[in-house]
Amino acid sequence: MMNYVAKYWNSISNKHTECVLCPHHCIIAPGKSGKCRVRKNLDGRLISTVYGKLCSYAFDPIEKKPLYHYFPGKEILSLGSVGCNLRCAFCQNDTISQASAETFPRLYEVSPNDIVALALTRSNNIGVAYTYNEPVVWYEFMMDCAREVQKAGMKNVVVTNGYIAEAPLSELIQVADAFSVDLKGFSEEFYAEMTGSSLAPVLNSLLQIKASGKHLEVVNLVVPGKNDDPEVFSEMVKFIHDELGRETVLHINRYHPHFQMTDPATPVKTMIALQELAKKHLSNVYLGNMPWRK
Numbered sequence: 001m002m003n004y005v006a007k008y009w010n011s012i013s014n015k016h017t018e019c020v021l022c023p024h025h026c027i028i029a030p031g032k033s034g035k036c037r038v039r040k041n042l043d044g045r046l047i048s049t050v051y052g053k054l055c056s057y058a059f060d061p062i063e064k065k066p067l068y069h070y071f072p073g074k075e076i077l078s079l080g081s082v083g084c085n086l087r088c089a090f091c092q093n094d095t096i097s098q099a100s101a102e103t104f105p106r107l108y109e110v111s112p113n114d115i116v117a118l119a120l121t122r123s124n125n126i127g128v129a130y131t132y133n134e135p136v137v138w139y140e141f142m143m144d145c146a147r148e149v150q151k152a153g154m155k156n157v158v159v160t161n162g163y164i165a166e167a168p169l170s171e172l173i174q175v176a177d178a179f180s181v182d183l184k185g186f187s188e189e190f191y192a193e194m195t196g197s198s199l200a201p202v203l204n205s206l207l208q209i210k211a212s213g214k215h216l217e218v219v220n221l222v223v224p225g226k227n228d229d230p231e232v233f234s235e236m237v238k239f240i241h242d243e244l245g246r247e248t249v250l251h252i253n254r255y256h257p258h259f260q261m262t263d264p265a266t267p268v269k270t271m272i273a274l275q276e277l278a279k280k281h282l283s284n285v286y287l288g289n290m291p292w293r294k
């Protein structure tokens with residue numbers, strides 16, 4: 001498949017490019033890639049190295065995204081590629097998030113029309129979810145698929161960390177129907193130390209999605225000793241209540257050791273205590289990665 005010229009970048013001097021798709025605003029020299037590893041400067045032009053390249057695709061229950069209040073009981077064709085604009089120490093999908101098109105052993109090549117054709121093969125399927133790795137870093141393919149999926153009368157679901165600039169998110173919102181957004185913590189210190197990014201742009205994305213009226217559910221992975229302080233957690237719940245609404249669905253997910261973290265899984269009693277705390281302010285609070293309890 002041909003190299004695909006990316007969207008949302010500027011030319012700067014000496015054939016360098018500035019990518020403005022996400023708040024990192026990477027300055028990329030010729031032959032180099034941005035922090036996400038999949039947007040590359042090829043002789044002064046920024047290209048997507050993962051356009052039409054998937055690490056996996058599957059029909060998943062919509063609840064697995066997780067979306068609990070959006071077409072429950074239905075399936076969604078779920079697509080994932082490689083790369084990520086964050087580097088979370090606790091990443092649960094590091095084999096794909098930390099890979100690139102050059103390093104991942106096998107990527108399937110597909111077109112937006114292939115995706116629509118596949119999505120239409122199952123009667124219980126409502127559309128396509130952009131998920132598994134961070135879809136913002138394969139923005140161009142996501143957008144091309146989403147336009148075709150919309151034309152075919154199906155739904156587009158975006159599962160994201162919300163670390164995206166305002167203009168591309170605005171364009172994405174035009175074709176997306178539902179979002180599942182990771183709010184990984186509620187302090188700039190946590191975001192800087194644990195994810196290599198920052199909190200403020202994620203909050204802005206949440207507000208932008210809320211203002212659009214598109215369906216929104218929020219996910220928070222609780223990492224012991226990192227983001228389980230009840231006071232900070234309460235501030236996060238207050239933000240969700242005040243800015244996104246009491247009915248906003250919050251999924252509190254249990255951390256298990258992955259990638260760079262070897263600390264034991266989040267204690268169950270911490271999970272239950274945080275759920276009880278969140279329920280005081282929010283109507284729909286679920287525990288995840290704990291299959292025996294909702």
Ligand code: SF4
Pocket residue numbers: 019020021022023024025026033034035036037039084085136137
């Ligand atoms: S999308 Fe990738 S290349 Fe672009 S600013 Fe973000 S991390 Fe950098």
